[in-house]
Amino acid sequence: MRSALHCLLLFSALWTLSFCGTPQFYVVNYKLNWTEAQKYCRESFTDLATTENQEEMDAVKAALNGKTGHFWIGVRQQPGLSIINWIWSDGRGNSSYRNWYPGQPSNPVGDICVQLWSEYGFQWNDVSCHWPDAFVCYDEIPLVLIKQNKTWREALRYCRKNHVDLVSVENETVQNWVEIIAKNASTDNVWVGLRHTCTMGFWFWVSGNSICYQNWAPGNGTGVEDCSKGERTGGVQTGSMKWISLLEYKNLNFICSTN
DSSP: OOOTTTOOEEEEOOOOOOTTOEEEEEEEEEEEOHHHHHHHHHHHSSEEOOOOSHHHHHHHHHHTTTOOSEEEEEEEEOTTOSSOOEEETTSOOBOOOOOBOTTOOOOOSSSEEEEEEGGGTTOEEEEETTSOEEEEEEEEESEEEEEEEEOHHHHHHHHHHHSSEEOOOOSHHHHHHHHHHHTTOSSSEEEEEEEEETTTTEEEETTSOBOOSOOBOTTSSSSOOOOTTSOEEEEEETTTOOEEEEETTOOEEEEEEOO
């Protein structure tokens, strides 16, 4: 668990559909200069927050809702150049997306980084990288919600062809990720990689692992399954986020793992 002595983490359940993962933003109320903040984010999360489009910028602003002050994000001038070139902290190259406050940027070439100022409506402001301030980190959830309605077997094939697999919810961390993703589904339930064998009479994950962590809805998963109408497979309710037993031929959204 990340040290409470170092920072206060404010979690915001935000998402964006992405084939490389789903960014989850964290506000860290510990004052560091930009380089120190970058180091902290890389050690504890993925990196300082990147916002490649307005949707992601809105997600960061939502995480900062109610906060006041100045917050580093992962944009800075590229060091060692005689011209100004803005780059992302996580190595994605030049920053093409811009969200400058009117009149910004206002600094010449130098050791200049980008902050979000509450008094500017959390638009971008360029300042010296040496100021100690709070910052926003991001982490990537290695899951993706597919808003296509498919049977369980079709969903399994899709995930294995286009990503890695239907997600196996083997612990509480993955369950929390699923809850973040599933709330954006267009169906009442979403498929996960949970399957019942009628021959052997038990549930298992498509990853090949047995079920230890459980989050069943009442009346599901713990008794004898009715296999008279077909194989039983597992879904997650997008309301309660509990697991339920379903016939495999229902057409639902589904969640794939991406690594």
